[in-house]
Amino acid sequence: MSEHEHTSHVGHGRENTPGEGAGRAGDAAGSGHGARGGMVAGNTVSPPTRPQLLAVSLASVLALAAAGIFCAFQTNLSLSARDVGGAVMPPGAIMPYDTPGGSMRDMAAIDPRRVSYTAPSDARGDQPLEPRIENGVKVFDLEASVIKWNILPDVQVTAYAYNRQVPGPRIRITEGDRVRVNVTNRLPEATTVHWHGLIVPNAMDGPAGITQEPIQPGGTYTYEFTAKQHGTYFYHSHREPDRQQALGLYGAFIIDPKDQAARPVYDLEYTVQLQEWLHRQGYTFPAMMMEGAMPNYFTINGKAYPVTDTIRMKVGQRLLLRFIGSHNNFVHPMHVHGGPFMVAATDGNPLPATARYEKDTINVGPGERYDVVWPAREPGKWLVHCHMPHHSTNNNVEVRGAGGLTMIIDVAP
Ligand SMILES: [Cu+2]
Known part of the structure; x- marks a missing residue:
């Protein structure tokens, strides 16, 4: 049975x-x-x-x-799709159940559907911006928008950019100039601009929600001030800069001294603006020094080695390098091969001749600037590079001997 x-x-x-x-x-x-x-x-x-x-x-x-x-x-059931805004998060980001919607929007990838312009693969950032003169005032126009930008021939990031370039255009004026900058916002989020290190009226300083209402999408704000200082400065977004500056909203602001004797002796100059990128699976996220948001690409003036610029000079010439900490996270020990340089100015402030000092590696932290003069002593190819070796790779790969924060000074005999 x-x-x-x-x-x-x-x-x-x-x-x-x-x-x-x-x-x-x-x-x-x-x-x-x-x-x-x-x-x-x-x-x-x-x-x-x-x-x-x-x-x-x-x-x-x-x-x-x-x-x-x-x-x-396990998850935040109080968040709706509207709170999160369709955010695409970095792979590996830690998002416990109490992660606020604002945090997700802050760390999210740029929505590729917001791109309004694709820059040519070989386009360069930091292009000189010519002012127009209105009643003796130098007037500049900046427009922030979402673009596609090649940091390498085969790596195209989505970026927030001023005037469709990364870094934004170089503003160069002379000490004592009256300056007006019209900033138009074509981003999908509000923004402002801060003039880093400059003495300006408080209402012109830029921190969103503190000295001004942020510039809404489609809006314009006019900044106006007189340049009282001279030296190496920069401008950058001051609304959620952890997101907006990391995505590309920064540019050099160079002020020449009225008195030419105030500048160090040099034959040619080059400005080095550092940046960190997080680009994975076709999305560009704001790089942040936190789990899952660490950068995997690094650029000098918007390009990673081997497509960074090459500086060409001759033995006996002196090169002024203006290092700008336009990045958000690491302190990059920038090293120059071929002998020491002289530190001539820190954060835009010239050092008196007796206070200048020699180094061959200088730590460039976020927001810092260093003007250094490097004499070409020997012919050949000399490197300028970050001494955190990971920052001299592209997504951990070396191409033609390096990557990322690397460039070459080619010295002719
Ligand atoms: Cu570094």
């Missing part, structure tokens, strides 16, 4: 249509501790009693409640 047949003899319920489930339950009961009768017995099914129904209902409700509570501690 099979077990099924065996169990079918046990129990006392009335005859019922044999169901598949009932048969299986009978099998299970039979193979377990032997049939003990009850609700299901072979081909007969007895109706559940009221306490049984109550018990099953209560267990179901408790299980459902437990699942809901469990989920609430």
Whole structure:
């Protein structure tokens, strides 16, 4: 006698249509501790009693409640799609259940559908911006928008850019100039501009929500001030700069001294603006020094080695390098091969001749500037590079001997 047949003899319920489930339950009961009768017995099914129904209902409700509570501690059920705004998060970002929607929008990739311009693959940033003169005031126009930008021939980031270039255009004026900058916002989010290191009226300083209302998408704000200092400065977004500056909103602001004797002696100059990028799976995220948001590409003036500029000079010439910490996270130890340089100015402020000092590596932190004069002593190819070796790779790959924060000074005899 099979077990099924065996169990079918046990129990006392009335005859019922044999169901598949009932048969299986009978099998299970039979193979377990032997049939003990009850609700299901072979081909007969007895109706559940009221306490049984109550018990099953209560267990179901408790299980459902437990699942809901469990989920609430894994994900933020208070967030709607509108709060998060369709954010695409960096792979590996840590997002516990209490991560606010604002945090996700801050760290999210640029929405590629917002791109309004694709720069040619070989386009360069930091292009001189010519002012127009209105009643003796030098007037510049900046427009922030979303672009596609090649940091390498085969790596195209999505960027927030001033005047469709990364870095933004170079503003160069003379000490004492009256300056007006019209900033138009074509980004999908509000923004402002800060003039880093400059003495300006407070309302012109740029911090969003502190000295001014942010410039809404489609809006314009006019900044105006007189340049009281001279030296190496820069401008950058001051609304969520952890996001907007990391995505490309920065540019050099160079002020020549009225008195030419105030500048160090040099034959040619080059401005080095550092930047860190997080670009994965076709999306560009603002690089941040936190889990899952660390940068994997690094650029000098918007390009990673081997497509960074090459500086060409001759033995005996002196090169002024203006390092600008336009990046957001690391302190980059910038090293020059081929002998030491003289530090001539820090954060735009010239050092008196007696205070100048020699180094061959200088730590450029976010926001810092260093003007250094490097004499070409020997002919050949001399490197300028970050001494955190990972920052001299492209997504951890060396191309033609380096990557990222690397450029070459080519010295002719
Ligand atoms: Cu570095």
